[in-house]
Amino acid sequence: MNTSLSVFQDHLIDYAGLFPPAALSLENAIRNYAKYKNSKDSWMLGPFVLPVSQLKQLDSHIHLFSYEIPLTLSVVGGKSSSVTECKVQFQEDMNHISAFISNYKNRVKVEILEIPLPSDVPSLEVLKEIADGAAKIKVYAFCEVQLTGDWKTHVSATLDAIAENNSSMESWIGVKLRTGGIKAEMFPTPEQIAFVIDACRKRNLPIKFTAGLHHPIRMYRDEVKTHMYGFLNIFLAGILSYTQKLGTKKIEEILSDENSSSFSFSKDHLAWQDLSVTTQEIKKIRQKSILSFGSCSFDEPRDELRELINQQGGII
Numbered sequence: 001m002n003t004s005l006s007v008f009q010d011h012l013i014d015y016a017g018l019f020p021p022a023a024l025s026l027e028n029a030i031r032n033y034a035k036y037k038n039s040k041d042s043w044m045l046g047p048f049v050l051p052v053s054q055l056k057q058l059d060s061h062i063h064l065f066s067y068e069i070p071l072t073l074s075v076v077g078g079k080s081s082s083v084t085e086c087k088v089q090f091q092e093d094m095n096h097i098s099a100f101i102s103n104y105k106n107r108v109k110v111e112i113l114e115i116p117l118p119s120d121v122p123s124l125e126v127l128k129e130i131a132d133g134a135a136k137i138k139v140y141a142f143c144e145v146q147l148t149g150d151w152k153t154h155v156s157a158t159l160d161a162i163a164e165n166n167s168s169m170e171s172w173i174g175v176k177l178r179t180g181g182i183k184a185e186m187f188p189t190p191e192q193i194a195f196v197i198d199a200c201r202k203r204n205l206p207i208k209f210t211a212g213l214h215h216p217i218r219m220y221r222d223e224v225k226t227h228m229y230g231f232l233n234i235f236l237a238g239i240l241s242y243t244q245k246l247g248t249k250k251i252e253e254i255l256s257d258e259n260s261s262s263f264s265f266s267k268d269h270l271a272w273q274d275l276s277v278t279t280q281e282i283k284k285i286r287q288k289s290i291l292s293f294g295s296c297s298f299d300e301p302r303d304e305l306r307e308l309i310n311q312q313g314g315i316i
Helices: 004-009 026-037 052-064 083-104 124-136 151-167 190-203 231-244 248-256 279-288 299-311
Strands: 013-015 045-051 071-076 108-116 140-144 173-178 207-210 219-221 226-228 263-265 269-272 275-278 290-295
Touching: 004 269, 004 279, 004 299, 013 026, 026 045, 026 052, 026 071, 045 052, 045 108, 052 071, 052 083, 071 083, 083 108, 083 124, 124 140, 124 151, 124 173, 151 173, 151 190, 173 190, 190 207, 190 231, 190 248, 207 231, 231 248, 231 269, 231 275, 231 279, 231 290, 231 299, 275 279, 279 290
Parallel strands: 013 045, 013 290, 045 071, 071 108, 108 140, 140 173, 173 207, 207 290
Antiparallel strands: 219 226, 263 269, 269 275
C-alpha cells in the first residue's frame, strides 16, 4: 500500500451516484456505497456525496453502517443567486447538518461541506461565516468557483478573497472546480482548468474536482459530444504544478494529452513524459493540496485505471 499508485489512489474518489449521468435513487446509491465501504477497495473511496435536501431521507438507511464502518458524507449545500441569499442558505444548511449529526453521531461522519457560490464574488463576511460554521461542526468547507463572464477576473477575485480569509483563520476554506457535466457546454476549457490549478497553487488553496472524470485519460466521448478530461491528466497536472512549478501552458498540455503512453507508473514514481513525481511528493500534495474528485461511478474510474496499467505491463 506504499507504492506511488496506491498513494495516488488513496481516498481519491468521492462517490456521487445520486448525480447525473448515473442519477441513481438514494436506495441504490447508498447501498452501493455501503458495499464499497465494506470491500477490499474501500481505501480508494472518499465520502458519499449528498445534497443537503436529502439528509432526512437517510434515516431508513443508517442501519447499513456502524461505528466501525461509518457513513462518511460530503454534503452539497443549496444554491443561491446572491451573496445575501448565500448567507441565509448557509445558515439553513448548517441547521440541517447539525441536527443530523446530533441524531447519528455514532454511525455518521460529515467530513465535507460543498458550497455552490453565487455568480458574484463572495465577501469576507460571508467567507468568515462559512469558515466559522464549518469549524464549529468540524467539517471542511469547499466553495465551488464559477467560470462565467470575465472568468479570469472573477476567479482571481474569488480566490483572493478565500486566500485572505484563510490567512487570518485557523480553519481554512478550499476550492471546488467543476470539470464536466452531461452536456458539452458544461466542460471548461483546458485554459480555464489550468488557470484555476495554477491560481490555487500560488495562493496555497486546497482544491477538489467534480463531474466528468470517469476515465483516467482524456478522450472524446459521443455521449457528451466533446472531450472528457482524464482524472489522471487532472491530478498529475496538479501535482506536477506543485513539484515542478509549471506554468499554465504546460499544465494545459498535460490536461489535453490523449496519449496514454505519455503516462507511466513505477513503484516509486508516477510520470507524464519526462516529468515525474515521487511517492512522498504525491502523498504530501494529495493530503494538503490536490485532494479528490466526485464521480457518479466508483467502479468505472477504478477499473479503467487498472486496465490501463495492465495494458502498459503493470507497475515497473
